[in-house]
Structures are given as structure tokens and as C-alpha cells.
Amino acid sequence: MILRPRRSALYMPGSNARALEKAKSLPADVLIFDLEDAVSPESKVAARDQVVAALRQGGYGNREIVVRVNAPDTPWGKDDLSAVAEARPDAILVPKVSTPGDVMMAASRIREGNASDRTRLWAMMETPLAILNADSIARTGADPASRLSLLVMGTNDIAKDTRARLTPGRPAMLAYLSICVAAARAHGLEILDGVYNDFNDEAGFKAECEQGRDLGMDGKTLIHPNQVATANTMFAPAEEEVAWAQKIITVFETPENRSKGAVQIEGRMVERLHAEMAQRTVAVARAIAARA
Numbered sequence: 001m002i003l004r005p006r007r008s009a010l011y012m013p014g015s016n017a018r019a020l021e022k023a024k025s026l027p028a029d030v031l032i033f034d035l036e037d038a039v040s041p042e043s044k045v046a047a048r049d050q051v052v053a054a055l056r057q058g059g060y061g062n063r064e065i066v067v068r069v070n071a072p073d074t075p076w077g078k079d080d081l082s083a084v085a086e087a088r089p090d091a092i093l094v095p096k097v098s099t100p101g102d103v104m105m106a107a108s109r110i111r112e113g114n115a116s117d118r119t120r121l122w123a124m125m126e127t128p129l130a131i132l133n134a135d136s137i138a139r140t141g142a143d144p145a146s147r148l149s150l151l152v153m154g155t156n157d158i159a160k161d162t163r164a165r166l167t168p169g170r171p172a173m174l175a176y177l178s179i180c181v182a183a184a185r186a187h188g189l190e191i192l193d194g195v196y197n198d199f200n201d202e203a204g205f206k207a208e209c210e211q212g213r214d215l216g217m218d219g220k221t222l223i224h225p226n227q228v229a230t231a232n233t234m235f236a237p238a239e240e241e242v243a244w245a246q247k248i249i250t251v252f253e254t255p256e257n258r259s260k261g262a263v264q265i266e267g268r269m270v271e272r273l274h275a276e277m278a279q280r281t282v283a284v285a286r287a288i289a290a291r292a
Contacts, residue, residue, distance in 0.1 A: 003280070003287045004064065005029045006219040007235035008228045009152075009192050011068070013038035014047035020054045023063075028228045029219065029291070030064040035080055036071070036095050044076045048083055055087040062291055066122060068093040072106060081106060085113025091120040093152060098129040103140045107147050121147040126154025128161050131176050134183035141187050151184050152221060153177060155194030166197070168204065170211065181216040193217040199224035209234035242285045245278035 009030035012019045015038070023031045033054065039047045051067055067089050069080035073096075084092055092115075094106045107121055123137060124130075130137065134151075141148040155166065155173055164172035177193070184191040193212035196205045205227055209220055213235055220231045237245070248265060252275040257263050262271045 003283050005236075005284065005288050005291060006064065006150075006190060006192060007288075008222055008231035009066070009219055010222045010225065010228060011038060011195070014051040014067075015039045015043045017050060020050065022225075024059050024061070026063075026225055026228060027232065028063060028222070028225075029232070030066060031060060032066045032068050032093060032221070033089075034068045035076070035084075036068050044070065048076070048080055052083050052087045055084075055089055064091070065089045066091040066093050068095060068124075071096040072102070072109070078109060081109040082113040085110045085115035085119065088116040088119055090118070091122045091149070093122040093124060095124040095154070096127060097123040097125065097137060098127045099133055100136045100140045103137060103146050103148055104143075107145060110147065111145075119147065120149040122150040122152055123148060124152050124154045124157075125180050126157035126161075128158070131158070131179055134180050135186065138183040138187040138189055141189050148189065150190040150192065151180055152192045153180060153194040153217075156197070158194075168207075170208070174215075177212075177215055177217075185216065190218045191216070193220040195221050195223045196227070197223070199227055202230065206230050206234060236288050237281050237285050242281060245281035248275050248278040249282065 006029050008028045009032055010026065010028040011032045011034045012023050014033045014035045020033065033051045035044065035047050035051060055065065067084045069084055069092060070076040072078060072081065072094070081092065092110060094102070097103060103121065103123060110119065110121060125134065138151065140146040158164065158173065158176055159166050166173065181191055196208050198204060209231055212220055219235045222228060222231060248270055251257055251263055251265050252272070262269055264270070
């Protein structure tokens with residue numbers, strides 16, 4: 001089982017040259033060079049050129065490099081997709097995806113931009129229509145032409161459009177988050193949680209990371225480098241969790257247990273499905289260790 005850790009996905013403003021350079025030394029699993037929300041209209045074209053230059057220069061090591069372009073229906077969207085695709089990042093994050101057609105249209109433009117076969121498409125889930133269409137959007141991932149591999153929750157935009165309040169514990173957001181997790185898992189996609197706005201509130205951020213992890217998210221999108229370490233810790237399996245997972249794997253691999261559907265380990269009944277979960281836990285831990 002080969003996995004790519006995505007515990008921390010840090011947005012970096014594409015218009016800020018110093019931020020793009022600093023990103024080379026940050027311990028984030030994913031760097032998202034942002035051409036959308038973090039860039040003013042008058043700076044959009046210059047930011048695009050700067051991000052493309054940074055992609056071509058490289059130097060980001062084993063970090064996954066993603067570019068969030070402007071929405072396709074904006075004055076910059078189509079040119080963003082073409083220019084960024086040609087620069088060949090690991091993925092292109094498309095905002096305001098609300099229908100399966102949005103995915104396929106973006107994928108077509110990425111392909112026309114001479115993108116590498118390895119460049120994936122990530123979709124922002126940030127509109128009420130996206131939530132209602134989560135299953136059909138995620139389903140497009142089964143078509144290789146879609147390039148779709150991951151969903152990103154845009155909780156600020158969801159709150160704006162639904163008028164839900166982002167209060168501690170996110171009770172108004174839980175249904176939207178859970179629907180998208182279910183859609184992602186049903187169709188073999190990864191999914192990242194939305195941002196936490198108060199980057200000075202360490203306790204609140206940690207609690208929200210824990211909540212997202214427990215909901216099934218693979219990691220969290222971030223707005224400040226100070227959030228990276230906490231996200232990396234919260235979305236990594238703990239040492240005792242890895243040790244227990246390894247014990248489950250070892251027990252099921254013994255000759256007398258290979259054909260069994262359930263066994264007892266230290267007084268607990270453990271089923272074959274737990275062995276499958278354990279294998280993923282160990283694979284995640286190994287993938288994280290390989291990044292160090």
C-alpha cells in the first residue's frame with residue numbers, strides 16, 4: 001500500500017514572492033500556491049506568471065505542489081488553467097466546482113494545456129450545489145479523463161452561501177462535511193478539511209483538526225505556517241495506534257489465523273476488516289517516516 005501524506009496543505013499567496021521562497025523550507029506535506037482568494041484582481045496576471053516561474057524553477061523537495069486557479073468563469077480562469085497545466089504541478093485545484101460538468105470541463109482545459117499525465121485535478125467543494133451533487137462530482141473520478149483525485153472543503157464559502165455560522169465544534173457544518181467524506185470514500189478519493197480562520201487560537205485549531213480527523217478527513221488546509229506542526233501531529237497515527245495496528249497484522253498473518261475472519265487479541269475481538277484498517281495505519285506511518 002503506497003500512500004502520500006496530506007496532513008497539512010498550506011495555502012501560499014501566489015503574488016508573494018517571499019512566501020513562495022519560504023515555502024521551500026516549511027514542513028507542510030502540501031503547498032497550495034493560490035491565484036484565487038489570496039490575490040487581488042489587479043495582481044492576478046503577475047501572480048500567475050510568478051507561480052509558473054516558481055514551478056519551473058522547483059526546489060520544493062518532496063512536498064506536493066498544487067496550484068489553486070481562478071474559477072473558469074472568471075476573466076482569469078481559462079488562462080490560469082492553460083498556463084499552470086503547462087508548468088506541470090502535482091495537481092490543479094479548481095474552485096467553485098458544483099457539477100460533474102465543471103470537473104470534466106476543467107480536465108479538458110488542463111489536457112489542452114499540455115499537462116503531464118501525472119497532474120491531477122482537485123475540486124473545491126464550497127457551494128450548496130456542490131454539496132447536493134457531491135456523489136456525482138466524486139463519481140467522475142472513476143473516469144481517467146477527469147484526473148479527479150481529491151476533494152477540498154471550502155467551509156468559509158459554504159458558510160457564506162448557506163448562512164450557516166462557523167461556531168466552535170462546527171455543528172452547522174457537520175452534515176456538509178460528512179456528506180463529502182462519504183462521497184469521497186464511495187469513489188476512492190482523498191479529502192481535505194477546510195481552513196481554521198483564527199491562526200492565533202492554537203487550542204481551537206487543534207480541536208478542529210481532531211474533529212476533522214475523526215470525521216475521516218485525510219488532512220487540513222491551512223492559512224498560516226504556524227498551523228503546520230499541529231496539523232502534522234493530529235493527522236498522523238499515534239505511536240500506540242501504529243503499534244496496535246502492527247500487532248493486528250502480525251496475528252492475522254500467522255498460519256493458524258490466515259483463514260479466520262476474527263481472532264482474539266489481548267481480550268478484544270478483532271475482525272478481518274480491522275486488519276485491513278491496520279494495514280493502512282501502518283502504511284500511513286511509513287509514508288510519513290519516509291518524508292522525514
